[in-house]
Each structure stands twice: as C-alpha cells, then as structure tokens.
Amino acid sequence: MNAPTPDCRQCGAPAPQDLGRIPEAAHFAGQPLPAPLPGGRLLRCRHCRLGFRHPVLAEEDYARLYTAAPAEIWAEAGLRTEHRLVVERLQALRPQGGEVLDLGCSDGLMLAALPAGWGRFGIEASEPAAAIARQRGVQVLGTRFADLPRLAQDFDAVCAIDVIEHVPDPLGLLRALAARLRPGGVLLVASGDLDSPAWQQAGGAYWYCAFGEHLSLISQPWAEAAAAELGLRLTAVQRYTYDPQPGHDAAELQRQRARFSRRVARNRLQQRLHRWSLQRDRVPAVCGVQGLFQDHLLLEFVRRGA
Numbered sequence: 265m266n267a268p269t270p271d272c273r274q275c276g277a278p279a280p281q282d283l284g285r286i287p288e289a290a291h292f293a294g295q296p297l298p299a300p301l302p303g304g305r306l307l308r309c310r311h312c313r314l315g316f317r318h319p320v321l322a323e324e325d326y327a328r329l330y331t332a333a334p335a336e337i338w339a340e341a342g343l344r345t346e347h348r349l350v351v352e353r354l355q356a357l358r359p360q361g362g363e364v365l366d367l368g369c370s371d372g373l374m375l376a377a378l379p380a381g382w383g384r385f386g387i388e389a390s391e392p393a394a395a396i397a398r399q400r401g402v403q404v405l406g407t408r409f410a411d412l413p414r415l416a417q418d419f420d421a422v423c424a425i426d427v428i429e430h431v432p433d434p435l436g437l438l439r440a441l442a443a444r445l446r447p448g449g450v451l452l453v454a455s456g457d458l459d460s461p462a463w464q465q466a467g468g469a470y471w472y473c474a475f476g477e478h479l480s481l482i483s484q485p486w487a488e489a490a491a492a493e494l495g496l497r498l499t500a501v502q503r504y505t506y507d508p509q510p511g512h513d514a515a516e517l518q519r520q521r522a523r524f525s526r527r528v529a530r531n532r533l534q535q536r537l538h539r540w541s542l543q544r545d546r547v548p549a550v551c552g553v554q555g556l557f558q559d560h561l562l563l564e565f566v567r568r569g570a
Contacts, residue, residue: 270318272309274435280307284467284535286317287550289476293333301476303547306468308458308481312435312489315458315481317473320432326477330389344507346425346454347374349562353502354378354421357450362420365444367409368427372397385419387411412440419444425454429472434480435490438565442494447569451496452562457503459483460559465528466551472559474550487563500564508555520556527551 271278286303290296301321308315343351351374354364361381369375369386371393378384387406388394394404405415409431422441428434441451456472457463458481463470472478484501491498512520531548 269307272307272312272314273316273318273432274314275309275312277309277311280309280316282306283308283315284469284531285548286468286473287547289474292329292476295333297476303468303474306473306481313483313485314434315483315486316432317479317481320479329477343373343377345504346506346560346562347377349502349504350374350423350425350452350454351377353452353500353562353564354382354450358420363417364421364423365405365415365419366402366423366425367412367441368424369394369397369402369404372400372402374423374425375402376400409437409440412444415444418446419449420446421450421452423452425452427455428453428482429455429478429480432479434482434486435493438490439494442496442565442567445567447567449567450499451565451567453482453487453565454560454562455482456506457483457559457561459485460503460557462524462552462557462559466524466531469527469531469548469551470559471550471552471554482561482563484561484563487565491565495568496565497568498563499566500562502562502564503558504560504562505556505558506554506560509553512555517556520553524552524556 269280269282272280283306286306288300288303290300292301304318306315307318363383363385364375365385366375367387369388372386375384375386384402386397386402386404388397388404389407397404405411422444424441428437431437445451487498527549528551531551534546534548
C-alpha cells in the first residue's frame, strides 16, 4: 500500500501534485556517499507552487553530511554564470554602489568582482572559505541562516545564490532575507527552475533532483506568490543555462539532449509497466546533466518603500 501524500510543508495545503520518484543520491555536497540516500518523491503544492522532496532527513543528519564535506568543495574555480549575471544586475541597478550581503558567500569571489563603491558583506558556514573571503575584502558577519535576524544593519542589496534549494522552508528564508533590505533595496535569488520544459518532461528524475541536498524547488509562480505574501515586488525573472560541462560543443550537446529524451521515454515506459503489473517500483534513471537546457532562473525582488 502506498504511503499517504503529505500536505505542503510550506503552506499546509493538501494533496500536492506528484511529479514522480527521485533517483537515489550517490553524492552529497559533491562527495561520494558510502551508501546512497533514498530519493523519495518530488511533490508540488497546487496552492503556493513550491516543489519539495519527500521525505527528507532530520536536520542533524543534513548537518552531519555537510560537515563531512572537505573545505575545498566550497572554493570557486571561477565566476559561474549566475555570479556574472548578479554582478551585472547589481551594477545596472545601483551604478553608484552600495552595501550588499551575500548569504553563502563561499570564498567571496562573486563579491570581489563588484567594482569600487560596494561594501561587501557575507554569511558563510565554511571557515576556510570565509577566511579567503576576508582576504578579498568581504566582512563575514555570520555563519548560518539563523544569524540573519541578529545582524545590526540592513543592506541595499541581498543575494542568495544557489542557496534556497538547500533549505526546507524557502519562504522563511526569503522573509529573513527581505527583512535585511533597506526600503527600495533589491533581493536577488538564483536557483533551479522547476517550470523549465526539460524538468517538466523528466519530473522527479531530472538531474537537479538527484542531489540529495536539494530539498526545495522553486519557479516563477512560486516567486510571484511569495512576493505577494511578503510585501515584495517581483521586478525581473532571468532564465539561464547552468555552466556547461567541458567538452559540450554543439555536437556533444545534440548527443546529450538525444540521450535525455531516450531516458525520459524509458522512465515513462517503466512507470506504465509498474501500473499494469505487480513489479517493484523501479528507481528511475537520472535524466540530463548540467549545461544542456535553460533550467535555472535569477529572481529579482524589490522591497516596497521610498
């Protein structure tokens, strides 16, 4: 007998949409696991539009897994696509500069790319990464999300780049980030886009879900609902392709996209066979890899006020 479907963990609405089984996670925070984490299922609330993994581990289990990751996993090899987009957006919005806070600033590479005139502040859990960020002129004000309400200042801009998918309560995170904005300040959030066409085809088997640390999946409809609830204005949505892997020239992209389509079709066939028989619910094959499709989005929110 199937387990009952849970209510939305964000708004409590019943009967979320089931987008399919998530493959087991062989890695966590970039590190191989001694035993894979069960994938569970990808659910989506019909009311607030949040996508979420179910079930999830206890908070202390995730803390242990993050702690086990070596410090160098947080070091940036170079500016990623979303980093460049954020730097460009901040310069366009505030050419005179201002004070910016980056939640999960890592080694401060993105903040260091901002021109003179910006005061650079960050929150970072990894002490080795934070030490590098300080060398780059970043004032590290805390180590975790819970430090946000205790900060003694507000900012002209706040960023959360590839962070929101890691928390079980993304609306709570957005609320805490927005509370650190000065009136008229801008909040930039980057993450995977649950409404991207490729993700809609693959459902829970999409490559982005196969990371065990990805708990919450957002989209433009979710952002619109969240902005209305928090008194923000959603002023821009920019979609982009996550950094492609080396060797993804035009021919390789075509081959990888064809492989993606075949895996989606195979997963759908296995799902139909499961419905028609008593065979065990098989773990789906992971569909796609980073860099194949425009499957990420950068959200721009503005705090209402003078």
